[in-house]
Amino acid sequence: MMKTLLAAITAFVFLGISNGATLAAAGDVEKGEVIYAERCLQCHGEEGDGLGPAAERLNPPPRDFTLGLYKIKSSAFDADLPNDEDLFRMVRDGMPGTAMPGWSDLLSEQEMWDVIAYIKSFAELEGEPEAQLDYGTQIESSPESIARGKELFNADDRCSECHGIAGRGDAVKKLKNDNGERTWPRNLTNAWTFRASNDPRDIFARISVGIPTTQMPSFADPKSKKKLTVEERWHVSNYVASLAKGEKVVRPENTVIQAARTASELPSSPDDPAWQTAPPSTFFLVPQIIAKERFFKPANDTVTVRALYSAEKIAIHLEWDDRTKSIPGDETAKAIADEELNEDAIAVQFPVTIPAGMEKPYFLMGDAAKPVNLWRWSSGTTDKPESIAILDAKGIADQQPRDANDAGLTAKGSYKAGTWRVMMTRSLRTETADKDLQFEEGRFIPIAFFAWDGSNSEAGTQHSMTTWYWLLLKPATGSRPLFFAIIVTLVVGGVLAWWGRSAAARNRETAS
Ligand code: HEC
Ligand code: HEC
Structure with a gap:
């Protein structure tokens, strides 16, 4: 025994x-x-x-x-x-x-x-590694440690050279892996894309060892001009871990974009602080793989949406990470683009009429019986300013561009530190009711999104997209429809949350 x-x-x-x-x-x-x-x-x-x-x-x-x-x-x-x-x-x-x-x-x-x-x-790997990584003594995260880490991150352009000053992977460098294939520095605010994890201990290991086969170097290598001590590497790790986005998380039950009614004017620009009062909803973008030309390698991964409306108008705010500001004609943009440099673009899709029930048009640009409108903003070129157009679509093969002025639709974009913010504004009602959606308070309006990263040669059918979600114009407080809208939201939200969760569970099952 x-x-x-x-x-x-x-x-x-x-x-x-x-x-x-x-x-x-x-x-x-x-x-x-x-x-x-x-x-x-x-x-x-x-x-x-x-x-x-x-x-x-x-x-x-x-x-x-x-x-x-x-x-x-x-x-x-x-x-x-x-x-x-x-x-x-x-x-x-x-x-x-x-x-x-x-x-x-x-x-x-x-x-x-x-x-x-x-x-x-396959590589006849035998034996054991010659030496192990020295983790020293872990320094717990604290505001001081994070501040020190931030300094080291940016000093001599150490990490910002590739990851950008805000860590969004937006630095202007074209990186390739050892095989000559295009690679992107990680957007460090998207913790869910880390190959290992964004736990400080994992980050410490990546900074110390580097990421073999890619241009991410070792900062423990004594030959590196930007070498960091063990202690410094813990500070940088704590800083990087702190960059993970808190508010912008994709939640399966988050299927209704709530547009609040403002008594005042709508915000005048995408950077207007008033936008922070509107609750954000973040959605995954998936590649368009249904219709030809199919597309498997999109660069954009999520889009965050906010909406506000006034007595006359509605404004929709779209925010997404894009490492590159793609302006055709611009030399810097050209230097880091893939094969072909196109404009960055984003589109919001609505049905032409609000469905009576919960039935929605086909999510990829509608069909003959249920046409859709796309409000499509493009970033512009060195010769042409940013622009917005309406696409009348009855399926991917039947799309007619139309002047946005027709419906009084306007848009404004702003690019900062790896993030695009675009705001689109239109009257709630137009004289073109046969062609354009007429917004109504207290009703569930299907809404979907499409995005193109011009530096990733995305254009036409090569883009990423979401499925349908809902937009709800919440009636101003005090009015009776609010009560009704809340009940409907609760009931439908509950069903959708259940559906989202069971879909997620199903995905987990099928993925395994
Ligand atoms: C020369 C460019 C370059 C520099 C400088 C650089 N990185 Fe990276 N980094 C990359 C690339 C490229 C990747 C993505 C590798 C891949 O394709 O998996 C990456 C990935 C990462 C990851 C993701 C780890 C994971 O699990 O996925 C972290 C964290 C990171 N870098 C942190 C840093 C920090 C901190 C510094 C500075 C101390 C730094 N990097 C400096 C290019 C760089
Ligand atoms: C659907 C495609 C797919 C399948 C199936 C798949 N892999 Fe992978 N695997 C990948 C990709 C893509 C990468 C590279 C990810 C990267 O570079 O960031 C990878 C990377 C790896 C790595 C590298 C880890 C590292 O640190 O670099 C290992 C090990 C690996 N796979 C093992 C396996 C094994 C074992 C199986 C089968 C049991 C498997 N893979 C099946 C796509 C796949």
């Missing part, structure tokens, strides 16, 4: 202190090969070179295992190998912001070790 207990303790201690290489040695390469063929090959390729059949549609591309280089490493910056736990973690949890799924629901722990043993064999 005592002996078994001792053996168990020894095994436990041994596993605990080993860096995982011993554990992975338990991975069975042959079994791993079978799992790989079934689960990994379509992306990572038969030869492990990252050239599987699905690869051409993926950005970033799947890892080429033949090189033996990995992005997420907790071994020392100059060690050739990652720790096996690093690989295990990426296989188990997946890499957010990329196509790499987490496998914990489909593969057992042993199966994950087996497949890891197999992918290591």
Whole structure:
């Protein structure tokens, strides 16, 4: 009894202190090969070179295992190998912001070790890393630490050179990975896109080791002119962790954009502080993959929407992160653009008439029976100012542009530190009721969004979009319809929240 207990303790201690290489040695390469063929090959390729059949549609591309280089490493910056736990973690949890799924629901722990043993064999990786990353003593986050981290982030343009002064990844540099493919510095305010996580300990590891295969360098390397001490790296990590957006989170139950009625004038510009009084709703943008030309690699990921209305007019405020201000004709914009530089653009889609029930037009530009309007703003070129147009659409193949003046629609845009803000204003009612939506208080109005990143060569059908959400013009307080609107909002909101949650649950099931 005592002996078994001792053996168990020894095994436990041994596993605990080993860096995982011993554990992975338990991975069975042959079994791993079978799992790989079934689960990994379509992306990572038969030869492990990252050239599987699905690869051409993926950005970033799947890892080429033949090189033996990995992005997420907790071994020392100059060690050739990652720790096996690093690989295990990426296989188990997946890499957010990329196509790499987490496998914990489909593969057992042993199966994950087996497949890891197999992918290591592509580069004949053997043995253990020469040295481990030194975490020193973690410095807890505090306002002082964050302030110090911010200084170090911007000093000598250390991190801002690529990530921009506000950390939104908007610095004007064209970066490529080791394979010559376009890469983007991370937008550090979008914590959900971190491949590892935005926990300070993870950030510390990325700053110390760098992100192999990309231009993100090591700041622990003594040869680096911008080297940071262990202590300094903790301050920078605390600062980066503090950048995560709080208010702009995508919530599945957030499906109704609430437009409040103002007694005063509507804001006059997209930067007007009055906009902060309107509650924000943030939605994911997904690539347009339904109609030709399909599109798989959009650059914009979310859009945040606010709305206000007065007795006569409605104003819609759109805010989205875009690393590049794409103004065709501009030399800086051209230098960082992909193949072709187009204008940045955003569009709001409405049905031409408010549906009587909850039935909406087809979300991708409507259909013959249920036409839609798109209010489409474009950023302009060096020769042409920003502009707005209306598109009358009955499906993606039937779109007619029309002068926005026709309906008295105007728009204004503003670009600052990696963020576009655009405000669109129109009268609630127009004389063109046969062609344009007439807004009404207290009714659910379907609304959807489309976005184009010009520096990512997005134009025409190559864009990102959302599905339909709802816009509600909340009647001014005191009037009877308010009571009704609240009841309807509660009932419909409840149904939608339930629907959103069960859809999310279904997605989780199908993704796994
Ligand atoms: C749908 C496509 C897809 C499938 C299926 C897939 N991967 Fe990946 N994988 C990716 C992409 C894309 C990346 C690169 C992400 C990046 O560079 O940020 C990646 C990266 C990785 C990495 C690199 C981690 C690092 O730190 O660099 C490992 C390891 C990995 N995959 C293992 C696997 C294994 C094992 C399987 C099968 C069980 C698998 N992948 C299946 C798309 C896929
Ligand atoms: C030369 C350009 C460059 C510099 C300088 C740079 N980065 Fe990065 N950084 C990148 C790129 C490119 C990526 C995205 C890598 C990828 O494609 O996965 C990145 C990614 C990151 C990530 C994401 C980690 C994850 O888990 O996804 C963090 C955090 C980060 N950088 C922090 C910093 C900090 C802090 C500094 C300064 C100490 C810094 N970077 C300096 C280019 C740079």
